[in-house]
Amino acid sequence: MFFLIAKKRFAFIFVVLIAASSLNSIAGSDVASTAVVCAPTSENINAGDLSIFSSASPPAHEIREIAWLVLGISAAIFVVVEGVLVWSIIRFRKRARDAGEPVQVFGSNPVELAWTVIPTIIVFVLALATLRTIREVQLTEAPEGSLNVDVIAHQWWWEYRIPNLDGNGTIVTANELVVPVGRPIWLTLQSADVIHSFWIPQLNGKTDIIPNHANHTWFQAERAGIFLGQCAEYCGKQHANMLLRVTAVDDAAFKAWCVHQSSPVVSDPSVEQGRDMFLNLACMNCHAIDGVSGGSFGPNLTHLMSRTTIGSGVAPLNPTTLRAWVDDPQNLKVGCNMPSLELDPNQLDAIVAYLLTLK
Numbered sequence: 126m127f128f129l130i131a132k133k134r135f136a137f138i139f140v141v142l143i144a145a146s147s148l149n150s151i152a153g154s155d156v157a158s159t160a161v162v163c164a165p166t167s168e169n170i171n172a173g174d175l176s177i178f179s180s181a182s183p184p185a186h187e188i189r190e191i192a193w194l195v196l197g198i199s200a201a202i203f204v205v206v207e208g209v210l211v212w213s214i215i216r217f218r219k220r221a222r223d224a225g226e227p228v229q230v231f232g233s234n235p236v237e238l239a240w241t242v243i244p245t246i247i248v249f250v251l252a253l254a255t256l257r258t259i260r261e262v263q264l265t266e267a268p269e270g271s272l273n274v275d276v277i278a279h280q281w282w283w284e285y286r287i288p289n290l291d292g293n294g295t296i297v298t299a300n301e302l303v304v305p306v307g308r309p310i311w312l313t314l315q316s317a318d319v320i321h322s323f324w325i326p327q328l329n330g331k332t333d334i335i336p337n338h339a340n341h342t343w344f345q346a347e348r349a350g351i352f353l354g355q356c357a358e359y360c361g362k363q364h365a366n367m368l369l370r371v372t373a374v375d376d377a378a379f380k381a382w383c384v385h386q387s388s389p390v391v392s393d394p395s396v397e398q399g400r401d402m403f404l405n406l407a408c409m410n411c412h413a414i415d416g417v418s419g420g421s422f423g424p425n426l427t428h429l430m431s432r433t434t435i436g437s438g439v440a441p442l443n444p445t446t447l448r449a450w451v452d453d454p455q456n457l458k459v460g461c462n463m464p465s466l467e468l469d470p471n472q473l474d475a476i477v478a479y480l481l482t483l484k
């Protein structure tokens with residue numbers, strides 16, 4: 126009997142390991158939750174649903190289903206194995222009338238068969254279900270009628286390139302993607318530096334973003350709302366502050382957003398001094414503002430103030446955080462790739478006043 130129990134123990138440990146690892150991958154709790162907890166301001170811009178169980182897009186539904194399947198099978202194995210273990214501990218416990226060693230069982234054919242065949246069937250079922258999921262989640266070409274969006278991951282922010290309405294050029298923006306509800310979004314993912322990973326739990330699974338290699342993924346938001354995500358591949362110091370923010374809106378609002386994003390940059394004469402400083406200080410080397418400067422190392426600032434966050438979700442965007450950022454980005458986002466330019470208060474005022482007009 127001891128022999129049987131010993132084997133059961135291994136089975137038990139094995140099941141616990143499987144259950145633990147599937148729970149871990151299902152919850153995806155590695156980085157996402159830290160991003161929520163560590164929001165640096167009282168206004169928690171990053172509070173949102175990061176659970177794969179509240180899916181709102183076809184690939185996310187698929188992932189949720191397989192997660193439940195794996196969880197269900199693991200739970201059933203757990204209950205059966207633990208049940209038999211507890212039953213045999215009680216049923217075959219040492220009693221006063223027992224004399225010496227119990228009967229030893231070696232090489233029971235039914236038992237050996239059972240624990241070979243059943244796990245094989247389980248693994249087979251899981252493998253087939255996984256293959257089906259992969260096929261539906263990883264499409265090889267864009268779904269019909271999709272909107273093609275280029276995503277370029279940078280240490281530690283996101284660049285988006287979206288075709289404008291009627292093929293009228295390209296909208297370039299950063300960190301916050303706006304998409305129409307109900308339309309498939311086909312993403313082409315590229316990296317400007319190291320490996321990142323695109324993951325919005327409610328919309329799709331993780332897709333690695335690898336330098337010099339384009340990967341694809343897709344989603345289709347089924348309802349309006351804000352969907353949050355997180356770079357899911359450790360990419361350096363500010364990996365945890367590389368947040369994804371997708372806003373799904375109805376068709377009319379999406380069109381309005383496109384029209385706004387492709388409108389020419391405002392040029393307000395009262396902030397000309399700030400604009401000149403932007404051009405004379407190093408800002409223009411790293412940042413593009415349509416018709417003003419062409420830098421591409423940092424986020425495009427043409428319609429900066431149409432965004433709700435700054436620094437890829439590190440803080441809400443408002444005049445105070447903007448001023449703090451331009452003064453010294455290293456205070457808000459230690460190690461980020463924008464240096465402090467050590468502006469004096471007058472320069473700071475002028476530049477911030479200018480940036481605030483970039484609606």
Ligand code: HEC
Pocket residue numbers: 280281282299300363403406407408409410411412422423424426429432434435436437450451458461462463464466476480
């Ligand atoms: C060496 C290149 C470089 C220079 C010079 C530079 N920036 Fe930046 N800037 C960046 C990078 C990179 C980011 C993105 C940082 C991040 O989110 O990790 C950024 C982010 C920003 C943002 C936030 C954008 C957003 O949507 O989150 C603003 C605003 C900004 N810079 C303004 C300025 C101004 C004003 C100057 C000149 C005083 C300037 N930058 C100079 C590289 C630069």
Ligand SMILES: [Cu+2]
Pocket residue numbers: 278279281320321322356357358359360364367
């Ligand atoms: Cu990253």
